[in-house]
Amino acid sequence: MRILAIETSCDETAAAVVEGVRVLGNAIYSQILIHSKWGGVVPSLAKRAHEEKIDMVIEQVLVKARSSIRNFLSTSWGPSSKLKSSVIPSRKKLASSVFSTIDCIAVTYGPGLAIALEVGISKAKELAKKYEKKLIAVDHMEGHIYACWGQNSKGNPKNEFKFPYLALLVSGGHTQLVLFSNHLQYEVLGETLDDAAGEALDKAAKLLGLGYPGGPVIEQLATEVDHKDNYKLPRPMIKSGDLNFSFSGLKTSFYYMLKKMTEAEKNKQLKELASSFQEAVFDCILLKLESAIKQTGIKKIVVGGGVICNQRLRIRLRSLLKRHGAEVIFPPYKYLCTDNAAMIGIAASFKAEKGLFVKDLAKLDRVPRLRLG
Ligand code: KG4
Ligand code: ZN
Numbered sequence: 001m002r003i004l005a006i007e008t009s010c011d012e013t014a015a016a017v018v019e020g021v022r023v024l025g026n027a028i029y030s031q032i033l034i035h036s037k038w039g040g041v042v043p044s045l046a047k048r049a050h051e052e053k054i055d056m057v058i059e060q061v062l063v064k065a066r067s068s069i070r071n072f073l074s075t076s077w078g079p080s081s082k083l084k085s086s087v088i089p090s091r092k093k094l095a096s097s098v099f100s101t102i103d104c105i106a107v108t109y110g111p112g113l114a115i116a117l118e119v120g121i122s123k124a125k126e127l128a129k130k131y132e133k134k135l136i137a138v139d140h141m142e143g144h145i146y147a148c149w150g151q152n153s154k155g156n157p158k159n160e161f162k163f164p165y166l167a168l169l170v171s172g173g174h175t176q177l178v179l180f181s182n183h184l185q186y187e188v189l190g191e192t193l194d195d196a197a198g199e200a201l202d203k204a205a206k207l208l209g210l211g212y213p214g215g216p217v218i219e220q221l222a223t224e225v226d227h228k229d230n231y232k233l234p235r236p237m238i239k240s241g242d243l244n245f246s247f248s249g250l251k252t253s254f255y256y257m258l259k260k261m262t263e264a265e266k267n268k269q270l271k272e273l274a275s276s277f278q279e280a281v282f283d284c285i286l287l288k289l290e291s292a293i294k295q296t297g298i299k300k301i302v303v304g305g306g307v308i309c310n311q312r313l314r315i316r317l318r319s320l321l322k323r324h325g326a327e328v329i330f331p332p333y334k335y336l337c338t339d340n341a342a343m344i345g346i347a348a349s350f351k352a353e354k355g356l357f358v359k360d361l362a363k364l365d366r367v368p369r370l371r372l373g
Contacts (some may be wrong), residue, residue: 001352002069004102004127005345006058008120009112009140010173011041013053013337016212017065017102018345021149025065026335026342029053032225036212040202041172043113050119058123061205062095063234068153069101104134104357106348108341110370117366125361135358141372144169144304145180147249147336148329150346157332159161165329166298168289170313171305171339172198172213175245175285177292178372180302183350186372189292190243191349197281198307199245202255204277208270219310222275227312231276238287245288250280282313286320299326306338 001022007014011031017024031049035041066167089097107124110117128135145167149159166189167178175192195203198215205214210221222228234253236246254277258266266273293299301321307313308330321328331337351357 001103001160001349002101003104003106003136003345003348003352004058004062004099005138005348006056006120006124007108007143007339007344008050008054008116009108009110010116010339011035011046011049012340013050013057014339015054015058015061015343016340016342016345017061017069017098018349020340020349021146021346022151022153022155023342023345024068024153025061026340027057027061027064027227028335028340029057032213038061039206039212040284041113043115046113047115047119050116054119054123059091059095062098063091064100066094068352069098091291097131099131102133104128104136104348104352106138106344106351108140108143108344109137109364110139110367112366112368114366114368117368121364121366124334125364128361134352134353135361135364136356137353137358137364138347139342139370139372140339141169141174141176141178142184142186142347144171145178145186145302146347146350147304147331147340148302148342150332150336152333159329159332162300164298165302166289166292166296168285168303169305170197170285170303170307172196172202174305175247176183176372177243177288179296179298184354184356188371188373189296190245190288192245193237194248195245195251197245197247197285198305200251200281201278201307203251204274207251207258208266208274210274213306215307215310218274218278219312220317221271222278222312225271225275227279228272229279230272233257233276235280235283235287238284243288243292245343247281247284249267250277250284278310280311282316285313286316289317290320291326293324293326299321299324301326301328303328303330304337304343308337309334335366
């Protein structure tokens with residue numbers, strides 16, 4: 001089953017073509033430059049950018065996927081055919097010829113920004129209606145989980161499913177521990193009660209005047225001081241006995257700590273401050289993951305979300321898991337950690353296998369607070 005997937009839940013306009021877990025093409029238009037001057041995602045700007053770029057991104061991914069579609073190679077427009085320049089078809093024609101080989105369309109319907117989700121959903125409905133394709137609605141978070149099994153167009157790497165798994169999802173919008181007991185079966189074991197881990201890093205970066213998104217800048221600064229933890233910020237909720245997180249108090253403590261410092265002091269200690277904040281966030285994440293391993297006895301961990309790009313977190317995660325004889329699967333490619341449509345297509349493939357198509361297009365609506373399970 002060949003699927004065209006669309007993702008517009010936040011600030012990336014993304015489309016992908018997948019077959020099962022194999023990604024044949026992936027295209028993303030990142031809105032970072034649009035939002036960075038505001039220090040965070042502005043929903044109305046996100047919506048407008050999605051509307052402006054979605055057709056281009058879909059066309060782009062269809063053209064990209066063309067070279068990976070095996071049965072396409074033999075057609076007159078296949079990449080191996082020698083075309084006279086006079087008969088080279090336009091990008092639009094190429095895209096529409098690839099589109100004709102698509103079996104169904106998948107789209108993220110939540111969680112995310114309502115007006116951003118709407119853009120992807122209405123485009124998916126429009127295409128499904130016009131070309132009589134089936135539609136599959138996917139939860140953004142199940143996409144982040146399934147991203148761990150993503151393959152390139154040649155079918156690598158090969159990871160089998162050996163349920164059950166514990167999924168740790170850490171992004172700008174979410175921080176969750178999920179029991180992934182079988183295909184499409186999830187139970188949220190714990191989650192943030194306020195800010196997400198990535199959001200906390202972004203807010204700390206803003207307080208330090210570092211720009212958006214903050215995670216990568218904080219990582220860079222922390223690396224330069226070898227992950228020092230001089231400031232001993234609080235680790236909220238670590239003794240709560242449950243698997244929930246809270247990061248807004250940490251941000252507030254950081255704010256009051258910075259308020260007591262002069263500009264010169266802050267600038268001098270910038271790297272140490274960034275590093276201490278990062279260590280506090282990662283301690284909370286790792287302590288809760290450790291509790292989840294102890295409580296469930298599950299030693300197979302999958303991870304997802306933008307914060308998982310962080311090398312310090314990866315190293316600390318690996319050493320924690322080694323102590324517990326546990327193993328971790330990371331999304332095999334960096335683009336599969338952050339928001340993308342390939343992960344939506346991969347999750348959709350498993351829904352398609354079970355016949356989970358949208359029955360009534362008119363009734364499909366965005367669910368901004370959609371929750372797994
Ligand atoms: O998954 P994602 O692309 O979008 C959401 O679904 O939110 O995650 C974005 C988040 C941002 O908060 C960003 O600061 C964080 O991921 N992030 C990082 C790193 N790269 C991105 N956080 C820490 N270290 C990084 N290297
Ligand atoms: Zn995400």
